[in-house]
Amino acid sequence: xxxxxxxxxxxxxxxxxxxxxxxxxxxxxxxxxxxxxxxxxxxxxxxxxxxxxxxxxxxxxxxxxxxxxxxxxxxxxxxxxxxxxxxxxxxxxxxxxxxxxxxxxxxxxxxxxxxxxxxxxxxxxxxxxxxxxxxxxxxxxxxxxxxxxxxxxxxxxxxxxxxxxxxxxxxxxxxxxxxxxxxxxxxxxxxxxxxxxxxxxxxxxxxxxxxxxxxxxxxxxxxxxxxxxxxxxxxxxxxxxxxxxxxxxxxxxxxxxxxxxxxxxxxxxxxxxxxxx
Numbered sequence: 001x002x003x004x005x006x007x008x009x010x011x012x013x014x015x016x017x018x019x020x021x022x023x024x025x026x027x028x029x030x031x032x033x034x035x036x037x038x039x040x041x042x043x044x045x046x047x048x049x050x051x052x053x054x055x056x057x058x059x060x061x062x063x064x065x066x067x068x069x070x071x072x073x074x075x076x077x078x079x080x081x082x083x084x085x086x087x088x089x090x091x092x093x094x095x096x097x098x099x100x101x102x103x104x105x106x107x108x109x110x111x112x113x114x115x116x117x118x119x120x121x122x123x124x125x126x127x128x129x130x131x132x133x134x135x136x137x138x139x140x141x142x143x144x145x146x147x148x149x150x151x152x153x154x155x156x157x158x159x160x161x162x163x164x165x166x167x168x169x170x171x172x173x174x175x176x177x178x179x180x181x182x183x184x185x186x187x188x189x190x191x192x193x194x195x196x197x198x199x200x201x202x203x204x205x206x207x208x209x210x211x212x213x214x215x216x217x218x219x220x221x222x223x224x225x226x227x228x229x230x231x232x233x234x235x236x237x238x239x240x241x242x243x244x245x246x247x248x249x250x251x252x253x254x255x256x257x258x259x260x261x262x263x264x265x266x267x268x269x270x271x272x273x274x275x276x277x
Contacts, residue, residue, distance in 0.1 A: 004028050009078055013104070015085045020054055022072070042071040059090045081107050094201050098125075123171050127205040128156050132164050133173055134263040136183045143180030154216065210267050228273065243268055 004025045012018040026033045039047035044064070052058035060068065065086055069079050084107065088100035123129045131152055135141055142148075145161040152161075165181065168174040174181045213222050231239060250266055 015089055016054055043067040060086055124202040129164050133183050136181050137260045
C-alpha cells in the first residue's frame with residue numbers, strides 16, 4: 001500500500017470519510033494511534049461512539065462537533081467548512097441539505113464540492129429541465145421558448161423555458177447547433193452524498209407530477225397502477241433487480257433520431273408496507 005498523504009478537508013463531501021482517512025493517515029505515522037486514542041484526543045467518553053459515527057450509525061451533536069473541530073486543529077474557513085459539511089451530511093430534509101450545500105459551494109469554488117457543477121445540481125431540482133432536454137429529440141422540436149413552454153405538460157412560462165435552455169447549456173447537457181440545440185449524452189457525475197441529494201429531489205418532483213396527472217390527464221393518456229403483495233425477505237433483492245432490468249428494457253422504446261413524437265415519464269416504485277421479520 002502506498003504512502004498516505006494528509007487528507008485535504010476541502011476535497012471531501014462526506015465528513016465521515018474524511019475522518020476515516022484522517023485516522024488512517026495518523027496511524028500510518030504512528031501505529032499506536034488507535035481509534036480509542038483518536039476518541040480520547042477528541043474528548044469522547046468512548047471509542048465506540050466514534051466507531052458509530054464513522055459507520056453512519058450515530059450523528060455528531062453541536063457539542064461533539066466543537067470538540068472534534070478543535071481536535072482536528074481546524075480554524076477559520078476550514079472550521080466553518082467542516083461544520084457546514086457535517087450539517088449537510090446529517091440534514092434530515094432536502095431543504096436543509098440544499099441550504100448547507102449552497103454554503104459549501106460558496107466556501108469552496110474550486111475544489112471538492114466543485115466536483116459536481118452547481119448548474120448540473122440545478123438541472124435536477126426542477127422537473128422541466130430534463131423534459132426540455134428530451135424535447136430536443138422530437139422531430140417537431142422548435143428552438144423557441146414560447147413553443148417549448150406551451151408544449152410541456154403542464155405548461156410553463158416562456159421565461160422558465162428560456163432560463164432552462166441557458167442552464168442546460170451551462171451544464172453541458174445540451175449544445176448549440178446550426179439549427180438550434182442538440183442533447184449531449186454526458187452523464188452527471190459526482191459523489192454518493194450529492195447524488196443522493198439531487199436524485200431524491202428529482203424523484204419527489206416526478207412523484208408530484210404523477211399525483212397531479214390523476215386530475216389533469218385523461219385516463220387513456222396515463223397509467224397509474226400498483227400491486228400490494230407478500231414476498232420472502234430473501235427475495236427482496238431479486239425483486240429490485242427485476243425492476244432494474246425492466247427499467248433497462250423500457251429504454252428500448254426510446255426512439256432514436258428525429259422520429260420521436262412525445263416525451264413521457266415512467267415512474268416505478270417499490271417500498272415495504274410492513275416491518276421485516
